[in-house]
Structure formats: C-alpha cells, structure tokens
Amino acid sequence: MFVYLCIYINRFNNNMKQVRVRFAPSPTGPLHIGGVRTALYNYLFAKKNGGTFILRIEDTDQTRFVEGAEEYIMESLKWCGIIVDEGVREGGKFGPYRQSDKKEIFKQYAEKLIDKGDAYYAFDTPEKLEALRNESERSWKTFNYNSELRENLINSLTLKEDEWRSKLEKGEPYVIRYKMPQNEDIHFEDLIRGEIVVNTSTLDDKVLYKSDGMPTYHLAHIVDDHLMEISHVIRGEEWLPSLPLHILMYRSFGWEAPLFAHLPLLLKPDGKGKLSKRDGDKMGFPVFPLYWPYGETAKGYREEGYFPEAFINMLALLGWNPGTEQEIFTMDELINAFSIERVGKSGSRFDAEKAKWFNHQYLQKKSNSELAKEFREILRAQGFNDDIVRLEILIELVKERVSFVKDIWEQTDFFFKAPESYDQEAVKRRWKEDSGVILSELKSQLELISDFSAATVEPVIKAWIEERGYNTGAVMNAFRLVIVGALRGPHMFDIISWIGKNETLKRIDTGINLLSVEN
RNA sequence: GGUCCAUUCGUCUAGUGGCUAGGACGUCAGGUUUUCAUCCUGGUAACAGGGGUUCGAUUCCCCUAUGGACUACCA
Numbered sequence A: 001m002f003v004y005l006c007i008y009i010n011r012f013n014n015n016m017k018q019v020r021v022r023f024a025p026s027p028t029g030p031l032h033i034g035g036v037r038t039a040l041y042n043y044l045f046a047k048k049n050g051g052t053f054i055l056r057i058e059d060t061d062q063t064r065f066v067e068g069a070e071e072y073i074m075e076s077l078k079w080c081g082i083i084v085d086e087g088v089r090e091g092g093k094f095g096p097y098r099q100s101d102k103k104e105i106f107k108q109y110a111e112k113l114i115d116k117g118d119a120y121y122a123f124d125t126p127e128k129l130e131a132l133r134n135e136s137e138r139s140w141k142t143f144n145y146n147s148e149l150r151e152n153l154i155n156s157l158t159l160k161e162d163e164w165r166s167k168l169e170k171g172e173p174y175v176i177r178y179k180m181p182q183n184e185d186i187h188f189e190d191l192i193r194g195e196i197v198v199n200t201s202t203l204d205d206k207v208l209y210k211s212d213g214m215p216t217y218h219l220a221h222i223v224d225d226h227l228m229e230i231s232h233v234i235r236g237e238e239w240l241p242s243l244p245l246h247i248l249m250y251r252s253f254g255w256e257a258p259l260f261a262h263l264p265l266l267l268k269p270d271g272k273g274k275l276s277k278r279d280g281d282k283m284g285f286p287v288f289p290l291y292w293p294y295g296e297t298a299k300g301y302r303e304e305g306y307f308p309e310a311f312i313n314m315l316a317l318l319g320w321n322p323g324t325e326q327e328i329f330t331m332d333e334l335i336n337a338f339s340i341e342r343v344g345k346s347g348s349r350f351d352a353e354k355a356k357w358f359n360h361q362y363l364q365k366k367s368n369s370e371l372a373k374e375f376r377e378i379l380r381a382q383g384f385n386d387d388i389v390r391l392e393i394l395i396e397l398v399k400e401r402v403s404f405v406k407d408i409w410e411q412t413d414f415f416f417k418a419p420e421s422y423d424q425e426a427v428k429r430r431w432k433e434d435s436g437v438i439l440s441e442l443k444s445q446l447e448l449i450s451d452f453s454a455a456t457v458e459p460v461i462k463a464w465i466e467e468r469g470y471n472t473g474a475v476m477n478a479f480r481l482v483i484v485g486a487l488r489g490p491h492m493f494d495i496i497s498w499i500g501k502n503e504t505l506k507r508i509d510t511g512i513n514l515l516s517v518e519n
Numbered sequence B: 001g002g003u004c005c006a007u008u009c010g011u012c013u014a015g016u017g018g019c020u021a022g023g024a025c026g027u028c029a030g031g032u033u034u035u036c037a038u039c040c041u042g043g044u045a046a047c048a049g050g051g052g053u054u055c056g057a058u059u060c061c062c063c064u065a066u067g068g069a070c071u072a073c074c075a
Helices: A002-016 A033-048 A069-080 A099-115 A126-138 A161-169 A217-227 A237-253 A277-283 A308-316 A331-337 A352-365 A368-381 A388-401 A407-416 A424-430 A435-447 A454-468 A472-484 A492-499 A501-518
Strands: A020-023 A052-055 A119-122 A175-178 A185-190 A194-199 A207-209 A232-236 A259-263
Touching (some): A020 A033, A033 A052, A033 A069, A033 A232, A033 A259, A052 A069, A069 A308, A099 A119, A099 A207, A099 A237, A119 A161, A185 A237, A217 A237, A232 A237, A237 A259, A308 A352, A368 A407, A407 A492, A435 A454, A435 A472, A435 A501, A454 A472, A472 A492, A492 A501
Parallel strands (some): A020 A052, A232 A259
Antiparallel strands (some): A119 A175, A175 A207, A185 A194
16 A cells, blocks of 8 residues: 555656756757657657757767757757757756856766765776777677776776875876676666666766766766756667666766656668668658758758658657557647657658658648749749739649649649640650641630630530540540640640630640641 | 667558457559549558467567667767
8 A cells, every 4th residue: 555655656746747858969960850850759748748848959079069050950940840948049047058068067066976986087098998998809808897897997996095186186187987886787667668677787887077078978968957857858769778877877966867768760761770861862862851051961851842740740650659540740739649658669760752641741731822832932943933823723723743842843834834845655646647637626616715714615615526526535635735745734624724715726736737747 | 799679561550368450651453534643442461480378379478580779088
C-alpha cells in the first residue's frame, strides 16, 4: 500500500511539474531534417502538455563553429511553424540561451564536482592518450579510460595536492574528468525504450571541461538542463550510450534528473546507415529544410516547393503514429494527438515519394487564389503574366494533377503560348488524312459561336459531331493536337474557353497548315 | 573489438497469447475520361532464423543473424 502511494505521489508530482523541453542543436552547419524532427517532437510534446519550448544553442566547440548556422536553425524552425518560447532571440528568465555566453558558470560547476570528489584534474596530453589508445588496440585490448588506467596517469588523484595545485598555478593545460565509479549497475528508464541497465565498468572517465576553458556537452547540457528546469529531455538515439554518465552526474550534483526519451534515427532511403547530406544529393531530394548558401551549398524543402505544413506532417509521421488511420494533420491536430508513448523504437527510412504525396494532399486543400499568387511568380519567370482571376480559373483546371506549384507551369505552358511543334508520336497516331478537312469544318462551327464558355461551346460541338456522324475521339484528338501540340492537358472545351476564340481559331489554322502538308 | 539499442509487406506503420495479420505510399491490373494526369475499384506483398514457456505464439523468455548508434579535450 505504501509503495503504491509513493508511486502515486511520484506520478502526481511529475504530472504537476511544469513541462519544459528544449531543442539544443549546435551551430555547426545547416539543420538536418532529423534535427527538425527532434525539434518538432519536443515542440509537440511541450504544447500538448501546456509546456514551454526552449531553443538552446550548444556552441561549446569553438573549432566547429559555422557562421550563419544559428540563424539558419532559427529560420528553419520559423518556416516549419515551430514557435520558440524561450531562446536567444526570444529571451526568457533562464538565459543566457547560448552556452558560450556562460562558460564561467560551467567552470564553477565542474569545480563543484571536484570538491565533491566525483571529478578530477587531468594533465595528460592528447598525444599521450592517443598513443595509449593505439597501443592497447594493437595488443587486442579494449581501450577504456577507467579507474585502472587513471592510476597510471598524471592527475589530481595520483599527484599529491601541492603538486597538482602548483601545476594549475603555473597554468599547465588540464582537463576535468568525471570519476566513474567502479563496477556499479546503473538502472535508468527511457520513455520510449523502457528500463536499461549498464555497468559502470564499461564506461570511461569522460572529459567534462576542456583545456580551452569550455565545458563539453556532457557537463554543459546537464548544468543547463538543471538551471533551465527542463522536465523532459527528448533527443536523438545517439545519446543513449552516454545516458548512464548523465544519470550519474545528476546524482553527483544531487539534482533530480529530468525524464528521458531517445528518438530513433532517420535512415537512408536505400541501403544502410543514417540519412546524410550525400543521400539527398544522390537521390534528388533535400535533406535540409531550407537552402544552405554557405560553402558547400545544399537544397532545401522550402526552395523545392514543399509547403511547410506538408513537410511537418510528413516528418511527424516518420517514427510516430497516432494509432488511428488519420494521416493528414494540421499542427494543432498533431499537438492534440501526440504522445511520446506512440513514438516507435526503430529507425525510419526516409521515403521521398511519400513526401511528394503529402505535398499533393496539401496542395489540393489550398485555395485557388493562394495558389494563383504563388504561380504568378513562376509565370513571370517564364516571361508571362495574366489577370489573377484568370489564373485562378486555370489553377482550378490543373490543380488535382500537380503536387507542387512549380508543376503547374508544365501543365499549363500551352495556355500561354501556341505549340511550336507537335508531338510526333501523337501525330502519327491521331492525325488522319481527313483531319484537316474535319478541323476546317470545326473551325467554321466555332466561328458561329459568340459566347465561348465551355458550357456553351461543348453541347454545340458535340451535337455537330453527332450530326455529321464523326467519331468523337478522332475529332477531339486532332483538335487537341493543334491546340496543345500533344495529347495531354485538361478538358478541351475548358482549354479553348480559357485561351479564347481568336487564339483557338488561329491555332487550328496553323495546325492544319503544318500538319496537312507534312502528313 | 567493447557497450547499448533495434528487427511486421519494397517503404512508413497498426495490431493481438487464438484475427482471413489492418491501413498508407509505391507497384500491378481493371474502370471512368475525347488525351495525359487525377480519381475510383481490385490485386500483389510482411511477423529475420532457431530454441524454449504455453493447449496455442507474430505477440513472453533465451540464443543466433542482421542493422544501427556510441566508443574524441564533437555535439
């Protein structure tokens, strides 16, 4: 009974605790879609639970800093519709939100750990450690910087206090390492994977504080998560192996650890391994949300014509599912349906075809006027323009056959310009000896019609075809050939209605002249 | 090599100690259409393997295989 009560109280506490989650990328380049998904799941979880979504920049590695990356990350989240509650731009009560701005604080905490006896100063050079590592590999042994090894190295555990203190005073380079306990089973819980047990003897003395005066990830994120009162850490699976260290550090500091959820990775569409920039280039789809303009440039979903809603919807379903058959979700619906428990355990292979399908679905839901505005830009680039209302009519005609706004041009080019050539295959199949004569007759019929709307023209022409005993297919295909130049496009009467009577008659003349002579 | 994680149609996935193992994308075949596309209908296709536990395992346990991550003074 007592145990149950404890569990109940514990749950009660966890539930009552203000949900605060963070997305914590390091600004080392453009944000990969795997990173966007991590941000998304954090965001969905926060909003679902009435919590706060924090963006923290983890720039403790000065050697990997990339100009423009921080702005890129913020722009990406913004484009995706992921709203940051606290961050570098937004501010907040738990700042600074850029880790390099608080290096002094991290140092204090590292020293605190030394005072507690759970960390120590180490003076061995990287070169020396590298040599040791190579040596043990050569002799078939697993290199492990553990309690055994540290006995033989130069650090504040093996040196006398006055010795290492004088080293510090002389300004000798040092790092601070965590003193990993010997042979202890660490039990911890992952929200997605359940309980995991790891023995500390397989872990090593990780560096917490580097000789350049910056903390490593291990120190910085734990201190920051604690200071920022993070309730749930939702991050990539690559962190799972170091979770025991993190759990141990919370214990050393005497802090309550947040709850953890490790997300499965995004995998390559074909073959093996995790998704990388190369795959996108190779397979022709973007791996980044936005175009990356620096150095080695990279394509972005935005520039490829994806709607952010479709992109987010696609990403949300890659590794998570609602347990229902619903596939199309607005951001609000995602928030409402989201739960960590329904995130899958195994990696997801990215599927570019399905991404397209999502965009198709979203394009169908867009209003014609919205699409017309976007299409107009593309049209201008092609050297054409038209009245916005006419463009809306046009879009209605081809909307359902395209997945991207930029596809509209390929479906409508012949609306704007008469065919310059005729598809040879189609001509062979559909242009008969009497086609020229029939089209001349058709032209005469069309000349009699003043109202050129499809609704008026269609019945008249159909009646004429029937009256003359022509084959509908034969007439209409030849007609299509001279108007479009190929056997494609929407309903014929919609096309001629849109391009108008004059243009229609002109194209018939041109077609008859060119095709009758050649064939 | 060591540690950890994972494994249902080609892909994303649902699912249960007993089901014809469900859906979506793709693919294939029909249908609609004056063309192409869309659309509609239907088909194809999966529980990695081997041991247990059990009356019965895709489901629970173990082993193997495969894949992945980590193994930096990178995050």
